[in-house]
Amino acid sequence: MTQSGIKEIQVLGSAGKRRSLAILGVLGFVIVWTMLSILNVVPRLLLPSPWRVILAIGDIGFALLVHVGATVVRVFVGFLLGSALGVGVGVWMQYDRRVFALLDGVVDTWRPVPPVALVPFFILWFGFAEVGKILLVTLGTGLVVTVAVVEAMERIPAGVVRWGLVTGVRRRHLFRLVLLPAAMPELRSGFRIALAIAVTLVVVSEFMGATYGLGYLINVSKVTLSTATILLGIIIIGLVSWTLDRVLRYGFDRACAWDIRAKGAIR
Amino acid sequence: MVKYAAVWQSPESTMTGAREKTLRSESGIFLENVGFAYGDSKVLEGITFYVPKGQVWALVGRSGSGKTTLIHIIAGLFRPLTGEVGISGREGMGPGRIRGVVFQEDSLLGWLSVEENVMFPRHRRPTPELRRTAQDMLTAVGLGDSLSRHPFELSAGMQKRLEFARALVGDDEYILADEPFGTVDALTRRDLWRLWFDLRSQRPRTGILATHDPEEAVRLCDAVIVLQRGAPGHVAKVFQIPGGVHQLDVSREGMELLELKEEIIESLAE
Numbered sequence: 001m002t003q004s005g006i007k008e009i010q011v012l013g014s015a016g017k018r019r020s021l022a023i024l025g026v027l028g029f030v031i032v033w034t035m036l037s038i039l040n041v042v043p044r045l046l047l048p049s050p051w052r053v054i055l056a057i058g059d060i061g062f063a064l065l066v067h068v069g070a071t072v073v074r075v076f077v078g079f080l081l082g083s084a085l086g087v088g089v090g091v092w093m094q095y096d097r098r099v100f101a102l103l104d105g106v107v108d109t110w111r112p113v114p115p116v117a118l119v120p121f122f123i124l125w126f127g128f129a130e131v132g133k134i135l136l137v138t139l140g141t142g143l144v145v146t147v148a149v150v151e152a153m154e155r156i157p158a159g160v161v162r163w164g165l166v167t168g169v170r171r172r173h174l175f176r177l178v179l180l181p182a183a184m185p186e187l188r189s190g191f192r193i194a195l196a197i198a199v200t201l202v203v204v205s206e207f208m209g210a211t212y213g214l215g216y217l218i219n220v221s222k223v224t225l226s227t228a229t230i231l232l233g234i235i236i237i238g239l240v241s242w243t244l245d246r247v248l249r250y251g252f253d254r255a256c257a258w259d260i261r262a263k264g265a266i267r
Numbered sequence: 268m269v270k271y272a273a274v275w276q277s278p279e280s281t282m283t284g285a286r287e288k289t290l291r292s293e294s295g296i297f298l299e300n301v302g303f304a305y306g307d308s309k310v311l312e313g314i315t316f317y318v319p320k321g322q323v324w325a326l327v328g329r330s331g332s333g334k335t336t337l338i339h340i341i342a343g344l345f346r347p348l349t350g351e352v353g354i355s356g357r358e359g360m361g362p363g364r365i366r367g368v369v370f371q372e373d374s375l376l377g378w379l380s381v382e383e384n385v386m387f388p389r390h391r392r393p394t395p396e397l398r399r400t401a402q403d404m405l406t407a408v409g410l411g412d413s414l415s416r417h418p419f420e421l422s423a424g425m426q427k428r429l430e431f432a433r434a435l436v437g438d439d440e441y442i443l444a445d446e447p448f449g450t451v452d453a454l455t456r457r458d459l460w461r462l463w464f465d466l467r468s469q470r471p472r473t474g475i476l477a478t479h480d481p482e483e484a485v486r487l488c489d490a491v492i493v494l495q496r497g498a499p500g501h502v503a504k505v506f507q508i509p510g511g512v513h514q515l516d517v518s519r520e521g522m523e524l525l526e527l528k529e530e531i532i533e534s535l536a537e
Contacts, residue, residue, distance in 0.1 A: 159374030162344055168363030169388045177388055181378045258378045262419035 048228040053235065056228040060217075067233075070212035071202055072240055074130075078137025079198040079244075083191065085138060086145020091175055093146070094153045107146055115140035115197070116204050128209035137201045141194040148190020152183035185259035188252045195248055199241045214240075294320040295473055296341060296441070297353035302499070303336055304348050309499035310336055314350070316492055316502060321471040323442065325484035327531060328494030334477040335371060337494070338445045341475065342368050354441065367434040367474065369444040375418040375426060381405065382414040385433040404436045405429075407469070408462060424455035428462065435466055442474035448483060463487055481531040485524045493534045504534050 013021075030050060036042050037049035044052075057064060089107075093100040115136060126132025156179060164178035206215025214233045221229040253260060301314040311333045318324045328334050339345045341352055343362040354364055376384050383390035385401040393401070405411055408428040410421075418426055427447060435442060448456045460483075466472065478484055484491045485508055495503035506527060 157373050159370045159372035160376065162339070162342075162362075162370060163368070163374040163376070164388075165344060165362035166342055166368045167366055167388050173388070178376070182376070184378070256378075258417050258419065261417075262377060 045225070045227060048231055052228040053232045056226070056232045060229065060232075064217075064236075066212055067214050067217045068236060068240065070210075071206065071214045071237070072244075074133055074137065074202045074206075074213065075195075075198050075240070075244065078134050078202065079141055079195055081134065081138040082141025082194060082198065083145050085142035086194070087149055087180075089142070090146045090149025090153070091180070093150055094179075095171075095175065100150075107143060111143050111147060115143075115201055119204060119208050122205070123208055128211075133202065133205040133210070136205050137198050140201045141198045144194040144197060145190060148187055148194070149183065152186035152190070153179055155186055156182045184252070185256040188249075188256065191248060191252070192245060195244055196241060199237065199244070203237060294355050295322070296475065297351075298341070299351045299353075301337070301340060301347045301350035301352060303333070303340060303345065304499070311340075312499040312501050314500075314502055316505060318473060318475065318490075320440075320473050322489040323467065323472060323474045323476055323487070325488035325491045326475050326477040326494055327479065327481055327484045327491055327535065328477075328500065329496050329535060330479060332494040332496040333500035334479075334494060335445055338368070338443050338475065338477050341365070342443055365439060365441045365443060366437050367439045367442040367472075369427075369430045369434050369442070369447045371445040371447075371449065371477075375429060377418050380415045380417055381410055381421070381429055384418065384429060385436050387433065401432075401436055404432045407465070408432045424451045424459065427451060427455075427459060431459075431462065431466065435472075440471060440473055442472045442476075444474070445477045446479070447476070448478070448480075460487060481528045481535070484531065485528050491527075491531055493531060495535075495537070503537065506531060 012018075033047075034050055037044060037047050048056075060067075089103065093103055118136065118139070122132040122136050126135070160178060160182050161174075164174050169177055202213070203215035203218075206213035207219050210216040214237050218230050218233040221227075221233070296318040298317070299315050301311060302309065303311040314337065316324070326334050326337065336345065340347050341354075343352075343364045376387060379387060379390060382398075382401055382405065385405060386393045386397055389397060402411070402414065405414060408431055410425060410428055410432060413421065413425070418429065421429065427450075430447070434444075448459050451459065464487075476484070476488055481491075489508055491506040491508065493503045493506070494500050508524075508527065
């Protein structure tokens, strides 16, 4: 088992101190923001104070929950479909090199294109229908996950694969029993990036046309210049992605505890 | 994964009926004129030897002589470019024909516990019998207290013990070990040598131990194959060890063995 060794040079401090610093970071941000607004460094209309943002919650009322719910469901469904697609295609590309030859060029030329650029087409094809939004997210995350899976599988130690073969496991079972679990730790960052992309794409697609969702909320508030509501939307998007990312990280931490502990990383 | 694209496809038998008959009647490990190349560079040529049932032969050679490649060929992971490999009288067959392989490189499944590693690939739904066999085997190698630990929690010596346990847990009498004692300290190596004898005395094992250490070869094995480096690697000499299988003991010593060791070193240097 290899050791990452990064912990040998990390400056640690105490666990308690690290926790207080984490709170201080967020608090400091809010304080700077409040100061800028209250002292009128930035005009209040351009940067509403935290208090105004909290008041905006009351103004929107129950509808806010619907907006949040719509966005979360879109991110969730799109990300799940995209992940399934990415894992499926990635594994298939590694299982059959003919499929790799066929798809590698396509995947590699599409990957650097920001999926946001595809939005006009999706509106042309699907209008404002839900299918278009979900498909956009599925495609955007699917590409990232595909590349992550293809790369992660190439980094599996040869001995692990050989042992799988020697035990007489059939090739198609080898993926489930050996290759996917072995590749899991390497997939973590790819999945986290894919999740961030999923959130971005949902918000952008809500900008372009929707009747609910945080992106929609921000977009209509732009027209009425309700900057407090815009800021509220932004903050909630941040909280939503943070929460989903936490869930994802927790899942990976559970599934890959063996690797994290083997590398001795501090989390 | 690219490297494994050439997973064994059962070669059509090129053997004549008579030869096939002799091969089938033999048990043990049989190599005839085996050659191998990575791309254009030949690494092995004309490898021919026969390890009889119940004997373990050492494969000695300097690094780069093709020991590991040969082990992989016998394990069925690589298909030989030329020649035949016969195990238990059957030739051909892909990986899976010998489970008893101890690799030189890291190959423990880190996400599984010690016990699950031994029961793999039936670790998800093990029969009570399989579980008992696994536990007995782990106790035999001294890991009886570590069933639910994970490989990264074990020392290098314990990891090697686990590799032996999972390799030999089946009914497989065959063992292929690639430098299994190369990465541990001198004292642990002594312990593992003793384990090696224990495992062999529990039931007869037929196999090959690849090592660069002539001392290990003369102490642990019944015969020594010297693999000569060079383009390509080939068998330079085969030494039978006096006493052979009847003299299985870590402490086996004596002038004869010392002389043999010197001879092996000389033939390596040639």
